[in-house]
Amino acid sequence: MAVLVEAVLRATTILDLLGEAPDGMHITDIAKKLGLPKGSVYRVLATLGSQGYVQKDSETSKYYLGVKILQLQGNIVTRSNMVAIAIPHINRLALEVKEVVHLAALNRDRVVYLESRRPEHALSSAPSLGHVAPAYCSALGKVLLAYQEPGDLPALLANMRFEQLTANTITTAEALQQELERVRRRGYGVDDEEMYVGVRCIAGPIFDHRERVVAALSISAPPQRMPKSQDGEVAAKVLATCRRISEALGARRMALA
Numbered sequence: 001m002a003v004l005v006e007a008v009l010r011a012t013t014i015l016d017l018l019g020e021a022p023d024g025m026h027i028t029d030i031a032k033k034l035g036l037p038k039g040s041v042y043r044v045l046a047t048l049g050s051q052g053y054v055q056k057d058s059e060t061s062k063y064y065l066g067v068k069i070l071q072l073q074g075n076i077v078t079r080s081n082m083v084a085i086a087i088p089h090i091n092r093l094a095l096e097v098k099e100v101v102h103l104a105a106l107n108r109d110r111v112v113y114l115e116s117r118r119p120e121h122a123l124s125s126a127p128s129l130g131h132v133a134p135a136y137c138s139a140l141g142k143v144l145l146a147y148q149e150p151g152d153l154p155a156l157l158a159n160m161r162f163e164q165l166t167a168n169t170i171t172t173a174e175a176l177q178q179e180l181e182r183v184r185r186r187g188y189g190v191d192d193e194e195m196y197v198g199v200r201c202i203a204g205p206i207f208d209h210r211e212r213v214v215a216a217l218s219i220s221a222p223p224q225r226m227p228k229s230q231d232g233e234v235a236a237k238v239l240a241t242c243r244r245i246s247e248a249l250g251a252r253r254m255a256l257a
Contacts, residue, residue, distance in 0.1 A: 010036065011044050015065065018054060024062030079105065082215060083114050086206070086245045090117050090217070093241045097234075100220040103206075106144035109160050111135050114215065133195065136160060136176050137169050139203035140216040142189035146180040147205050147213035153180075168194045188235040189216070193223065200226050202234045204242040209250030217242050 013034060018025060027045065031038040045063055048054040052068035086103055094101040094117035103115040113131045135141025145156065157173040170176050183189045191201040203218035219226070219238055226234060 007044070010034075010040070011048060014041065014044055014048070015053065015069070018063060018065050019069075021064075024057060024060065024064045026062055030063070079114065079214075082206075082208070082249060085248045086215070086217070087115060089241050089245050089248075090115060093117075093217075093219070093237065094119065097219055097221075097237060099225065102140060102201075102218045102220065103215055104140040104144070104218070105215045106135060106141070106148075107132070109135050109145075109156050111138055111141040111144065134163070134165075136162060137165055137191065137194040138218075139189040139191035139201035140218050142176075142179060142183050142191070143203045143205050143216040144213065145176075146183035146189065165195055166193055166197050168192055170194065186235075188239060189218075190231060191218075191220075192228070198222050200228075202226070202231060202238050204235065204238040205246075206242050207246040207249065207251035211251060214249070217245070 014030060017030060017033060025033075027038060027041055030036075030045075031041045034041070045054055045056075049056060049063075049066065052066045054063050055066040056063050083103065090101050090103060098119045100119070101117045102113055104111045104113045106112070111133045113133075133141070135145050145153065148156065157177065160173060160176070162171040162173075162176075163169070164171055170179060187204065189201075189203045191199070191203075193200060195201075199220055200223050201218045201220045203216045205213040206215040206217060208214045217238060219234055
């Protein structure tokens with residue numbers, strides 16, 4: 001049985017309550033509605049407010065859902081729309097190459113797999129939909145890290161924990177930084193059996209209308225079907241699909257050079 005944290009339950013209950021109150025609520029009404037001490041409610045609201053999840057109207061003293069909630073909602077809608085737009089292109093690429101095709105986004109230093117297409121002979125070790133994996137040892141993660149805002153990357157690298165998953169895995173921030181420079185220079189990322197022995201990947205970036213990289217697309221296959229000598233050919237197919245998805249998201253061609 002899962003262990004529930006009371007403070008977190010109180011916070012989410014208050015957020016649910018405020019979500020049903022477009023006109024806002026006073027702290028006394030929140031406490032009464034939930035049967036909680038006013039002091040406890042105040043502490044939860046103060047914590048949520050410090051992170052932007054709730055806000056207080058200084059004139060009415062009512063509490064409302066904060067900007068951070070709206071941002072999260074917008075991210076969910078944007079990501080869902082992006083996946084819907086990408087699916088036909090993913091299907092077309094998977095049929096063409098007859099290998100595993102993944103779409104993924106970045107969550108701090110982790111890759112989250114948003115969509116996948118697999119042929120019948122796909123390797124069972126390839127990550128599945130919803131899987132979360134380290135960014136430093138995947139082609140998808142390298143692309144997503146390489147195109148982060150310059151000011152955000154140092155903090156990500158400083159807090160990254162490296163684990164030697166295979167003999168080829170990058171295990172230091174310095175080595176990863178050099179690899180990210182290569183990704184930016186050639187326009188695509190490579191995982192040369194760094195996450196799984198027997199699996200190579202080539203990934204490219206997907207841009208949105210703001211010219212920001214919001215996702216990455218990859219082809220995965222065993223080395224015998226996707227040797228290093230074919231990296232350029234495979235990358236061209238990946239990048240062509242990335243370009244089509246990016247254009248569908250409103251990106252200009254100049255961002256995809």
